[in-house]
Amino acid sequence: MNWKTFESVRHIQMTNDGERHTAVAAVDRKGRFARNESSFRDRVSDIVSEKNRYKLIVSYACPWATRCLSVLYLKGLDDGIEVDIVHPTWQKTRRKRGKEDEEDTDEDDGHAGWVFPNENCRWIQHLSGIESAKFEVQAYHTRKDPKKTKKTEFYSIRDFYEEHDNSYKGPFTVPILYDQTEKRIVNNESSEIIRDLNARFQPLAKNATLDLYPESKRKEIDEMNEWTYRAINNGVYKCGFARTQEAYEEAVEELYEGLERLESVLERSKMKFLVSDDEVTEIDVRVFQTLVRFDEVYVVYFKTNKKCIREYKNISAYVKRLYAMPAFRKATNMWDIKTHYFTSHVALNPYGIIPKGDPSWLT
Ligand SMILES: N[C@@H](CCC(=O)N[C@@H](CS)C(=O)NCC(=O)O)C(=O)O
Numbered sequence: 240m241n242w243k244t245f246e247s248v249r250h251i252q253m254t255n256d257g258e259r260h261t262a263v264a265a266v267d268r269k270g271r272f273a274r275n276e277s278s279f280r281d282r283v284s285d286i287v288s289e290k291n292r293y294k295l296i297v298s299y300a301c302p303w304a305t306r307c308l309s310v311l312y313l314k315g316l317d318d319g320i321e322v323d324i325v326h327p328t329w330q331k332t333r334r335k336r337g338k339e340d341e342e343d344t345d346e347d348d349g350h351a352g353w354v355f356p357n358e359n360c361r362w363i364q365h366l367s368g369i370e371s372a373k374f375e376v377q378a379y380h381t382r383k384d385p386k387k388t389k390k391t392e393f394y395s396i397r398d399f400y401e402e403h404d405n406s407y408k409g410p411f412t413v414p415i416l417y418d419q420t421e422k423r424i425v426n427n428e429s430s431e432i433i434r435d436l437n438a439r440f441q442p443l444a445k446n447a448t449l450d451l452y453p454e455s456k457r458k459e460i461d462e463m464n465e466w467t468y469r470a471i472n473n474g475v476y477k478c479g480f481a482r483t484q485e486a487y488e489e490a491v492e493e494l495y496e497g498l499e500r501l502e503s504v505l506e507r508s509k510m511k512f513l514v515s516d517d518e519v520t521e522i523d524v525r526v527f528q529t530l531v532r533f534d535e536v537y538v539v540y541f542k543t544n545k546k547c548i549r550e551y552k553n554i555s556a557y558v559k560r561l562y563a564m565p566a567f568r569k570a571t572n573m574w575d576i577k578t579h580y581f582t583s584h585v586a587l588n589p590y591g592i593i594p595k596g597d598p599s600w601l602t
Pocket residue numbers: 260261262263276277300301302303304351352410411412413414427428429430
């Protein structure tokens with residue numbers, strides 16, 4: 240066990256004392272998880288026809304990022320917008336000045352977050368330093384074309400934020416929509432990125448006729464976005480990152496009320512998707528990402544164990560229906576999902592053991 244590294248990372252994951260921090264530390268005085276507002280909120284104002292001017296930086300593990308990835312695949316934008324994928328296990332994000340090798344991280348900097356390993360790096364070590372706790376690096380996790388960024392190379396997601404604003408203290412989150420011409424973060428808020436992917440890249444979209452936010456359904460989608468975000472998408476995090484029994488119980492109650500409500504919406508409507516029988520919309524994309532992770536991760540890790548998704552008749556059939564669609568399937572990588580949650584927060588799972596689970600019900 241490397242106690243020095245472990246302690247510095249644990250400290251920063253548990254406190255919010257003005258140092259660079261992660262979302263895990265965002266709690267209020269009552270121990271309730273209080274998510275930070277996203278900070279980069281420019282929108283893509285013109286219609287984009289230039290290939291690979293923008294890139295989307297994601298983790299397969301993150302439900303907010305894979306929202307964007309599903310939309311990118313649904314719209315057929317995979318040849319028009321580049322995608323960079325980070326490794327799911329958080330690492331120290333600051334390397335010693337002048338050192339190229341990511342093993343050489345700055346011991347005095349406790350921040351841990353998303354990184355792109357070198358292409359010759361085969362394993363990522365758990366931050367506990369325990370020898371046996373190491374996680375494979377796939378080619379898709381490795382560092383991407385350095386010429387497209389302002390600095391000579393980027394190692395961590397934090398590097399992208401600090402290129403943009405060196406005084407920014409985090410959290411250094413994905414997804415990021417990055418402008419490769421202006422070399423800047425345009426937006427880091429998934430609910431806005433999916434709207435821009437839906438509407439602003441039409442000349443590059445192979446499936447431009449699909450409208451995920453159609454005029455006639457906007458009111459219904461907005462209304463559903465509100466309660467599903469509060470109770471379900473953000474609700475699982477409020478359960479998992481709660482620091483008092485009271486905060487946890489409040490969050491669990493709200494979460495399961497939300498799931499019962501979703502179950503009855505699907506029971507009553509008998510439609511294939513949430514607000515339409517023939518076309519998927521953004522509400523399906525948003526809700527799916529939480530539901531598909533629920534039984535494999537949240538039930539154990541976030542203590543949302545009153546009921547599994549596979550026990551809900553209508554919700555489980557709905558998740559399976561979406562999972563059968565290539566755009567959803569391609570954006571779902573269960574290895575990255577499980578590896579991230581169980582190996583990144585040293586304060587919550589110090590040994591990085593990944594529970595077995597069984598996602599076979601999805602197919
Ligand atoms: N509001 C953001 C939330 C994104 C977010 O919380 N991403 C998490 C991963 S699931 C992250 O990157 N966290 C990094 C950190 O906390 O340091 C969005 O919806 O885009």
